[in-house]
Amino acid sequence: MRTFLLIITIMLILPLIPVDAADRLDDHSIIIEVDGDPHQQKEYLKTYQPNIEVLEVFDTLFQGLALRGKQHQLKRLGEFDFVKNTYPVHTYQTNKETPINQSVPFLLKDGGKTDTQSFTGKGVKVGVIDTGIDYTHPDLEKNYQGGFDLVDYDDDPMETTIEQGPPTIHGTHVAGIIAANGKMKGIAPDADLYAYRALGPGGAGTSVQVMAALERAVKDGMDIINMSLGNTINGPDWPTSVAVNRAVEHGVSMVIANGNSGPANWTVGSPATATKAIGVGASTPIITTPIIVDHFEEKEIALTPLIGTNEWDLNRKFQLVDGGIGDKPIPNARGKIVLMKRGKISFTEKVQQAEAQGARAVLIYNNEEGPFQGGLEATTTIPAATISQENGEWLFNQTKKQKYWLETTYVTSQDLMADFSSRGPVTANWNIKPEIVAPGAGITSTIPGGYQTLQGTSMAAPHIAGALAVLKEAHPDWSPEQLKGALLTQALPLEHGDKRYEPIDQGMGRVQLDKAINTDTIITNPLLAFGKIDTNKEIQKVQFEIENVSEKKQTFSIDLPDQTKGLRWYTPRTIAVKPGETKAISVGLGVTSRQLAEGLHQGWLLLKGSNQTFSLPYLFVNQTADFPKAAGFELALDQYNKDNYRYSLYVTEPAKEIKVDLYDPDTMVFVQTILNLEEHSVGVVEGDLPVKNLPNQGQYIANIIVVATNGNTFHQQASILIE
Structure with missing residues (x-):
C-alpha cells in the first residue's frame, strides 16, 4: 500500500491552513485508489468496516472510493491489500481573519474585450474545476446550474470565505470569462455553468481531488471542462494528465491552462501535458504600458501598475524623490514621484503615506531579484506601480546625485506572447504545447463581491472554453475533435516585430472564434x-x-x-x-x-x-536536448507510519543512476545522501525512506542528480522540509 499525493495549485496561491468543520471535529475524509472493482470494495468495507461512510465510488477515470470516518478507523485501511494509495480530502475550520496577500501575483489593469456574436453558448454545459464559484454574483447566478465540492465533500461549491481560511476568487474569475451574463459579458453568456471545487483555501488541493472532480464532471455530462490549474511536472503520463485523456475519450472537450513558468522552454506542466487536451498559452490583448524615460542616460523602465490604484496618467516630467520603506513621513514629496522599497509595511500603507504627503505618484521597487506585481486593499487617489530591484536601485542612486526628473511615455501593444506563459514542448513524447493561445494578460472578470483584473494562463484557458461553447452551439453535430480542430485550424500565428513566435511558444496561434465558426x-x-x-x-x-x-x-x-x-x-x-x-x-x-x-x-x-x-x-x-531530466521531487511523512517518509520524482528519460543529496540551505554544506537508485525508465519514481535514515528536522536543499544512459549527468534543486 502506497501513500503519496501531489499538490496542484492555481497561479494565485496562499498558505494552506488545514482544519476541521466545527460539527464533525473527529471526522476525516480520504480518497483511496483501489485494485479491482471499486463497487465490490465498497461492499467489502460496508460489511467489515461499517463505521466508515462511503461517500462516493469512482469508476470512470480511475478506480477509487471517497470515505469518511474517524482517523483511527481510516488508518486501518492501510492493512488491506486492495488499497493502492490513500489521499486526504482537506477539511477546514475557522482561523483568525487573515488579510488578502499584499503581493497577489498576476495583477494588471485594462481588461480584455470580447466580441459580440450571434451564438452565445446556449444549452452547452461547461464545468469549471477550480476553487469554486460565487454563484450569488449577479453576473453568474443566471448561468449557474450546480456542481460539487470535493474539498468539504458536499453539494455547495462556493469559494473559500475569509472565515474558512485564505479566501479564494480564482474560480469565479474564470467562470466570468467563460459565461458572465450581467454587467459584464463572458465569451458564452448563455452557457450552463457547473462548479467543481477541487482547490480549497489559498487555492491548493491534491491531484486526486482534481481527478475526483474531473470524474464527477464527466458523469454529470459536461460538454466542456476548464482546468486553470496545474503543477510543474513536464511529463505526459502523470496521473492527472492520464485522467484528462480519459475524459476526452468519454467525449468531453478538455481545456487546460499551460502554466505561468515562461518564457523558458520545457516549462509546461501537467495536466496541460495531456496529449488529448487543449493546452492554452497566454497572449496580450490591447495593453498600454507606461514607461519612465531618462533620455540623458538612455534608460527606459517599463512599469507594472498596482491593482486598485488610479491609472498612471503622468503627461509631463516630475521630480523623483526617495521615500525609503514608506513607514515615515516624506516632507519633500508634494507634487513629486516617490520611490519606495518593498517590505516591512503593506503596499497600501506605502501609497497612503505618499498620498498624505501630497505625492503625485509612487514607484515601489522589489527587495529581491526580478520584477513583481501586487495590489492594494484600500482606495487611493494617486497612481502607483512596481519595478524590479535592479531598476529601483538604479533610480535610488540617481536621486542621491541631484534633483532627478522623470518623463513618462506610453507604448500600446497587442497580440504578443505573454512572457509568463509556459512554453513547450512536452518531454518524453515531444508534443508541441500549447496548442493555441488566447488573451491572458490584464483580463477583467467577476470575483466574489465585484470585479478584478488578473493575468495568467488561468485567464487564457476560459477564453478557449467559452469559444468551444459558442462553437458547439453553432455546430451541435461536431465532435470534440472537430471543435478543437476548427479552433486550431483558424488560429492566427503571432509575430513579434518581423519574426514569428516559435511553435512551442504559441502552437497554432491566437484563437479567432469568428473564423472558426465559419470555417x-x-x-x-x-x-x-x-x-x-x-x-x-x-x-x-x-x-x-x-x-x-x-x-x-x-x-x-x-x-x-x-x-x-x-x-x-x-x-x-x-x-x-x-x-x-x-x-x-x-x-x-x-x-x-x-x-x-x-x-x-x-x-x-x-x-x-x-x-x-x-x-x-x-x-x-x-538526439538530445536541454530539457529537465527530473521534476516534481516531493518528500512527505507517511500518514499511516510516522517512522517512514514517502518520496516521489518524475524522470523524463531513462536513467542509469538517480541520486538525491541534501544540503544546508544557509551554508550550502553537504549534509547526506538520502537516495541512490540504479537503472530507471521514464516515469514516476517513488518509494519509502525510513525516518531513522534521514537527517534532523529542518529545511534542506535537495540536489537531484540524474545520470543518463549515455553517461551525461544532470542536476536539479528542490526545497524540502523534514518534520
Missing part, C-alpha cells in the same frame, strides 16, 4: 511532432487529416521550409478533398542526425488551400 476546412492533429531522432537517415512519419466541411471541392498543396542539409521532406504534391470528405495526409521527415546540431528543431509547413493558407508547426529533437 470551410477542419485540420485534425495539425501540430506535427516527429519525436526524438536517435539514428542517422531515420525517417519519421506523422499524419494529419483535412476535412472539407464546405459544399465545394478543395485542393491543397504543401510548401516546405527552406532546404536544410540533413533534412528531407516527403509530402504529396497535391491533395484533393471532396465536399464532406476527410482525407488523411502523411508527412515524412528524413533526418541525417550527424549533419544537424543536437537539440530542438522546429518551424512551419504551409498548407496552401483553394481559399486560405494554413501554417502547420513541426518539431523534432535531434
